[in-house]
Amino acid sequence: xxxxxxxxxxxxxxxxxxxxxxxxxxxxxxxxxxxxxxxxxxxxxxxxxxxxxxxxxxxxxxxxxxxxxxxxxxxxxxxxxxxxxxxxxxxxxxxxxxxxxxxxxxxxxxxxxxxxxxxxxxxxxxxxxxxxxxxxxxxxxxxxxxxxxxxxxxxxxxxxxxxxxxxxxxxxxxxxxxxxxxxxxxxxxxxxxxxxxxxxxxxxxxxxxxxxxxxxxxxxxxxxxxxxxxxxxxxxxxxxxxxxxxxxxxxxxxxxxxxxxxxxxxxxxxxxxxxxxxxxxxxxxxxxxxxxxxxxxxxxxxxxxxxxxxxxxxxxxxxxxxxxxxxxxxxxxxxxxxxxxxxxxxxxxxxxxxxxxxxxxxxxxxxxxxxxxxxxxxxxxxxxxxxxxxxxxxxxxxxxxxxxxxxxxxxxxxxxxxxxxxxxxxxxxxxxxxxxxxxxxxxxxxxxxx
Amino acid sequence: xxxxxxxxxxxxxxxxxxxxxxxxxxxxxxxxxxxxxxxxxxxxxxxxxxxxxxxxxxxxxxxxxxxxxxxxxxxxxxxxxxxxxxxxxxxxxxxxxxxxxxxxxxxxxxxxxxxxxxxxxxxxxxxxxxxxxxxxxxxxxxxxxxxxxxxxxxxxxxxxxxxxxxxxxxxxxxxxxxxxxxxxxxxxxxxxxxxxxxxxxxxxxxxxxxxxxxxxxxxxxxxxxxxxxxxxxxxxxxxxxxxxxxxxxxxxxxxxxxxxxxxxxxxxxxxxxxxxxxxxxxxxxxxxxxxxxxxxxxxxxxxxxxxx
Numbered sequence: 027x028x029x030x031x032x033x034x035x036x037x038x039x040x041x042x043x044x045x046x047x048x049x050x051x052x053x054x055x056x057x058x059x060x061x062x063x064x065x066x067x068x069x070x071x072x073x074x075x076x077x078x079x080x081x082x083x084x085x086x087x088x089x090x091x092x093x094x095x096x097x098x099x100x101x102x103x104x105x106x107x108x109x110x111x112x113x114x115x116x117x118x119x120x121x122x123x124x125x126x127x128x129x130x131x132x133x134x135x136x137x138x139x140x141x142x143x144x145x146x147x148x149x150x151x152x153x154x155x156x157x158x159x160x161x162x163x164x165x166x167x168x169x170x171x172x173x174x175x176x177x178x179x180x181x182x183x184x185x186x187x188x189x190x191x192x193x194x195x196x197x198x199x200x201x202x203x204x205x206x207x208x209x210x211x212x213x214x215x216x217x218x219x220x221x222x223x224x225x226x227x228x229x230x231x232x233x234x235x236x237x238x239x240x241x242x243x244x245x246x247x248x249x250x251x252x253x254x255x256x257x258x259x260x261x262x263x264x265x266x267x268x269x270x271x272x273x274x275x276x277x278x279x280x281x282x283x284x285x286x287x288x289x290x291x292x293x294x295x296x297x298x299x300x301x302x303x304x305x306x307x308x309x310x311x312x313x314x315x316x317x318x319x320x321x322x323x324x325x326x327x328x329x330x331x332x333x334x335x336x337x338x339x340x341x342x343x344x345x346x347x348x349x350x351x352x353x354x355x356x357x358x359x360x361x362x363x364x365x366x367x368x369x370x371x372x373x374x375x376x377x378x379x380x381x382x383x384x385x386x387x388x389x390x391x392x393x394x395x396x397x398x399x400x401x402x403x404x405x406x407x408x409x410x411x412x413x414x415x416x417x418x419x420x421x422x423x424x425x426x427x428x429x430x431x432x433x434x435x436x437x438x439x440x441x442x443x444x445x446x447x448x449x450x451x452x453x454x455x456x457x458x459x460x461x462x463x464x465x466x467x468x469x470x471x472x473x474x475x476x
Numbered sequence: 477x478x479x480x481x482x483x484x485x486x487x488x489x490x491x492x493x494x495x496x497x498x499x500x501x502x503x504x505x506x507x508x509x510x511x512x513x514x515x516x517x518x519x520x521x522x523x524x525x526x527x528x529x530x531x532x533x534x535x536x537x538x539x540x541x542x543x544x545x546x547x548x549x550x551x552x553x554x555x556x557x558x559x560x561x562x563x564x565x566x567x568x569x570x571x572x573x574x575x576x577x578x579x580x581x582x583x584x585x586x587x588x589x590x591x592x593x594x595x596x597x598x599x600x601x602x603x604x605x606x607x608x609x610x611x612x613x614x615x616x617x618x619x620x621x622x623x624x625x626x627x628x629x630x631x632x633x634x635x636x637x638x639x640x641x642x643x644x645x646x647x648x649x650x651x652x653x654x655x656x657x658x659x660x661x662x663x664x665x666x667x668x669x670x671x672x673x674x675x676x677x678x679x680x681x682x683x684x685x686x687x688x689x690x691x692x693x694x695x696x697x698x699x700x701x702x703x704x705x706x707x708x709x710x711x712x713x714x715x716x717x718x719x720x721x722x723x724x725x726x727x728x729x730x731x732x733x734x735x736x737x738x739x740x741x742x743x744x745x746x747x748x749x750x751x752x753x754x755x756x757x758x759x760x761x762x763x764x765x766x767x768x769x770x771x772x773x774x775x776x777x778x779x780x781x782x783x784x
Contacts, residue, residue: 035501042504103749109531110754130752131530221634229639230729280639282615289618424750428729435733439641463550467751470544473527473535 062089062351063358067120068098069341071307072173075372076362083361089354098122108348109137117349118358121170123340123417129164130421130471138169138344139352145171150364154381157416160249162342164419170342171363172381174304177410178237178336181301181309184321184399186294187211195323204298204326205270208277211297223279226299227271231264231434233338234300236427238263240415241336242328246426247418253468255430256454256461264437264453272441288312300325302338303407307377310397317397322406335410337417379407386411422468429460523758534755541759551760553735554743555767557645561739562713562771565649569709570702572657577664578690592665595658603655607722610651614638614723638724641736648720648737655719656712660705667701668694703781707772714768717741740764 067073073095080091094116096104101119106127108115115137121128129136145151145168151159158172187193191211198204208224215221228234239245244260247253254260270278281290290296291313301309301322309320324334343363345355366373366380370388373380379391391404420426433456440452524541526534545551576595580588598606613620614637625632637643671694679689695702720737721730731738731746738746740760748757775781 031497031501106531106749106752127749127752131528131533135530135532137531215634229636230733232729280636281617285612286615286618295617421752422750425746428731428746428750431729432734435639435641439733471527471529471751471753473537 061092063091063118063349063354064094064116065091065118065120065358066094066096066101066116068096068101068122069120070095071376072120072341075375079362079368079372082367083358087354087357091358102127105137112348115346115348117351117355118343118345120173120341120343123161123342123419124424124427126161126419126423127421128344129169129419133165133167136164136169137347139347139349139355140167140169141171141345141356142166142168144356148360150360153364153383155383155411155414157414158340158381160416161340161419162344164421170344171359173341173343173363174339174378175381175407175411175414176302176304176337176339177379177407177414178241178300178302178338179322179324179406179410180298180326181306181320181322181398182298183291183294183316183319185319187297188321195321198323198326200330200332201266201326201328205277208270208298209275212275212277220293221279221295223277223296224298225270225278226296227267227278227280228282229271229280229435229438230431231267232427232431235264235267235430235434237300237325237336237338238267240417241325241333243415245415245417246423246430247420249416249418251418251420251468253426253461253464255426256457261450261454261457264434264457265450268434268437268441268449268453272438274445292316300338303377303379303404304339306395306398306403310377318399320397321399322401322403324406324410333413333415335413337414340417374404377404379404379411383412422464422471425467426464429464430457433457433460520758520761523755524762525759526755528754529752537755541756542763544756545759545763550735550738551740551743554738554740557736557738558714558716558740560645561649561652561716562710564645565652565713566706566709568649568653569657569660570706572653573660573705574664574702576657576661577668580661581665581668592662595661597658598655599659603718604722606651606655607719610647610654611638611723611725614647639733641732641734644724644732644736648716648723651723652716652719656709660709663701663705664698667698671697700781703775703779706779707775710771710775711768714764714771715741717745721745740767 065076067076073093076093080093083089084091101121102124105115105119107113109128119138128138133140142163145159150171151168154172155175158175159168162168162170162172182195187195193207193211198207204224211222212224213219213222226234236246239255239260242259242263244254244257244263246255267278270276271280279290279296281287281296291299291309292315299305299309306322310317325336327334343359345352345359349355362372363380364382366382366385366388370380370385370390373385374390374393379386385391386408391408392402393404394400395403433453436456437449437453441449444452525536525538527537527541528534580591580595614622616622616634616636616639619637621637622632622635625635635643637647675693675697676689679693684692716739720732720739721742724730724732724737731742741764744757744760744764747753747760
């Protein structure tokens with residue numbers, strides 16, 4: 027009958043039928059070979075380490091775990107869409123800090139399992155750095171385990187700072203000390219002499235400004251969810267950063283991220299870099315020729331005897347409500363994030379200090395790193411980890427980041443044009459306006475948060 | 477019963493192509509259209525009148541989303557940026573594409589094919605790729621452009637094209653031009669090759685110069701294509717998102733310093749994935765659709781294409 031329409035429609039019909047059969051067959055094959063758990067992560071490095079560790083878990087529980095990697099933004103948007111549409115989701119998901127958007131809406135609607143009871147009964151909040159749970163909870167309900175602590179230090183070109191310039195960094199205790207030293211070694215590239223800046227800093231503030239603010243216990247939000255980035259302490263920190271970046275005695279320079287960062291680091295254009303534990307691995311990977319030329323030092327404090335670290339970045343692991351085996355998912359999360367029967371090898375491979383306090387005494391963290399002139403880098407980070415400030419989750423974090431960075435850029439532009447004249451008032455009004463804009467967004471959305 | 481009627485009935489009964497067969501063939505298309513166009517279309521209209529939070533919670537807000545959008549300074553910035561990009565981008569795009577097409581149309585030999593490929597190839601790789609490449613080209617200190625400026629005029633090594641709100645828009649317009657000028661050139665080239673050569677020769681025999689021939693013969697002949705390019709360039713400009721997002725991400729926030737790279741679709745994305753309000757995002761989508769429709773109708777009216 028179909029042949030009466032000619033060969034082409036008949037062929038299209040055959041292709042349609044064949045495609046349908048193919049889709050059904052593939053789906054059947056996938057279902058037949060479906061693993062017991064699917065773990066999805068945004069970090070390829072994490073996946074590589076987990077793949078090496080997972081056979082032990084699979085043997086122990088007689089199950090099969092599939093690890094999938096997805097780019098961070100794609101993971102966020104697809105998972106949000108899947109939660110809304112009720113389509114299949116992975117059983118266990120690693121989520122970055124800016125994915126706090128998952129925590130929007132009524133608690134009962136959030137797509138992740140409520141882990142509060144389990145965390146308390148297993149005493150995980152005591153075993154791990156409790157402040158790190160702040161990023162994955164809302165209204166007291168815990169939705170994820172923290173993967174890391176991410177204390178921040180300064181990595182510096184020891185071959186230039188110590189060998190050439192003869193600076194003893196152990197004498198630098200405060201940011202004032204640092205600034206005084208930095209002004210002596212910074213040069214602006216006049217008269218054919220190559221430029222050299224002491225401190226890496228982003229032109230829009232971004233992560234580095236956030237690290238400075240957190241060092242002073244000012245996050246974007248406080249524990250109660252109030253916007254705090256226009257407080258007096260925040261404003262003082264902003265003003266300091268703007269002056270270091272745009273002032274007549276500027277010491278800071280933005281290399282951006284990516285190839286320009288590594289070129290600038292290799293050329294010695296910038297000497298000191300904000301470096302959480304995870305970034306040591308990235309530096310080793312992208313600037314291998316600097317092996318033996320870099321070292322780490324604690325962040326200078328804001329006041330003598332004050333906090334010598336901050337935090338930058340966070341990853342958490344959560345189990346989805348739509349997962350098929352929640353209990354097995356919890357076991358997997360505990361195995362990957364809490365269990366250290368591998369002697370901390372997985373953490374050491376990632377250069378990421380685990381949030382499990384007991385693990386910090388593991389001997390593997392004393393291993394000297396030749397790249398950093400033999401410093402036991404994870405030991406250095408572990409000595410600072412207990413002092414890492416909390417950073418509170420909020421569904422509106424991306425909005426707040428954009429506003430805060432916008433205010434910083436405006437302040438930089440103002441300072442470059444007018445200097446100190448009216449700068450503080452301008453900064454205050456910008457911060458207040460942008461913080462109020464975030465408050466307005468939050469207030470407008472309270473209606474659906476009940 | 478007439479013999480004819482009888483024959484028709486029999487023929488219909490024995491027809492190898494029953495009446496439902498065409499519907500069978502149309503069914504897959506209809507199903508796809510209903511599922512992926514009609515349903516989302518209706519749902520988006522409905523959603524624009526709600527405020528949403530999380531996967532399921534929603535509250536009826538009537539025209540609240542539209543009122544919020546129109547009163548939000550960020551939306552006004554996004555709308556202004558989009559309008560500036562649409563006007564300036566198109567004003568640069570059309571003459572450049574036409575110029576390239578005229579150049580290639582008048583050229584001869586094998587080089588012409590290579591040049592055509594050369595100019596067209598950027599449009600094959602897509603906005604994300606071009607955004608990333610230009611982020612590296614425009615980078616301070618180590619970017620190709622700044623190194624070139626330093627070598628040629630001894631200035632510009634530290635210029636921050638993507639971190640200064642005054643230079644962000646020109647950077648995006650130039651990147652967009654590099655990406656799409658070749659594609660639009662192909663449209664113009666096809667139109668130029670269809671210009672009636674007998675008219676051109678007649679004009680020349682009457683003493684018309686090159687400019688007169690272009691103005692009074694070539695331009696009227698390629699007018700429908702020019703209007704088409706103008707329309708798709710303008711619509712594309714209003715839908716701009718991936719290019720500035722990829723371009724800006726490696727340097728500052730994705731929306732640039734002082735929101736100088738925030739466009740309407742970026743605002744929409746922000747509403748959906750920073751605020752998490754799909755209702756607000758739907759409302760932005762409808763406002764954008766309305767803007768595009770209005771601008772397109774104005775263009776058709778002004779260019780006289782609606783009378784053709």
